[in-house]
């Protein structure tokens with residue numbers, strides 16, 4: 001790692017990159033290796049690899065406790081969890097979701113021929129705007145799926161009120177929200193059900209994995225059957241089901257990661273504070289704030305780049321950082337409604353979501369997590385400041 005002192009030091013202008021090794025967004029958090037290998041050995045010793053094994057059951061129990069929810073059903077990944085839960089609550093027709101999310105939120109519906117109706121966000125929170133949600137309800141609407149983007153809870157109480165008033169199902173894509181709360185209450189028990197993802201990039205990972213959380217006993221039972229081809233017992237099938245089971249190796253990873261979760265969270269929090277301090281007062285650049293009164297995992301360090309003030313666009317800044325081996329990401333760009341297949345479907349023709357489009361042109365996620373510390377943040381922020389100070393010159397050269 002070397003610090004940049006003058007604009008010609010920037011890698012995009014021919015200088016050597018600041019970082020020898022690439023800094024990624026969403027590098028996996030891995031817990032104690034010895035503990036993990038011990039669990040792997042146990043799996044082989046028991047010769048019980050999948051089908052609701054003891055580690056999956058233990059993992060589910062631990063998540064139930066942490067998220068203060070009655071049922072946790074572990075699933076092979078978050079997307080399949082979304083597909084199973086939408087089917088289990090009986091969604092069809094149209095379901096209102098934000099466009100400003102990872103594409104899986106929309107695909108999980110479209111895959112089942114349910115139409116995702118894209119709603120704009122509140123520019124302060126980057127989450128679903130409840131007022132807009134209500135305007136999109138039609139006779140075909142059967143549900144709403146909020147997303148707790150970056151682990152920052154969406155407006156749960158407003159969405160709950162709307163769902164009640166219109167007799168709609170309410171689900172939450174809580175893929176980012178492991179270990180997070182909303183108004184002091186742990187995420188997991190809101191709406192009919194909530195879905196976590198344990199993909200490798202998430203704060204807690206099981207290589208690939210997900211879970212459905214709910215307080216509804218009947219629904220939990222249905223989901224358990226659906227996860228296992230609809231089997232009720234050894235040879236009775238009661239529902240259309242799929243193979244959504246989590247295996248024991250994945251659960252071993254999850255259990256081991258959970259034991260280090262406080263460390264992951266503390267590292268992310270320290271990085272968030274360091275970035276926020278270092279970027280304070282930099283014109284046109286803001287770190288998206290977390291509400292520190294809530295439980296947060298601080299897994300996403302997101303900046304907004306206001307080109308009019310910063311003098312440089314998010315995309316140019318992103319190119320400059322990539323040249324320095326900082327693989328910043330445009331989370332989420334360009335919005336689901338401008339991605340395929342939605343962008344070319346007649347249903348979405350002419351759809352404009354001004355706040356989503358603005359956010360997706362300004363936001364940039366930076367690396368955080370265990371691979372990033374004070375010195376990386378210091379060098380990285382120096383690059384940002386140098387770029388802004390020479391915005392005019394850089395614009396003419398790039």
Ligand SMILES: *Cc1c(COP(=O)(O)O)cnc(C)c1O
Nearest residue numbers: 077078079102104105175197199
């Ligand atoms: C990661 C993610 C998913 C999908 O989860 P997988 O476990 O990767 O299938 C869904 N929604 C959002 C918002 C995500 O970030």
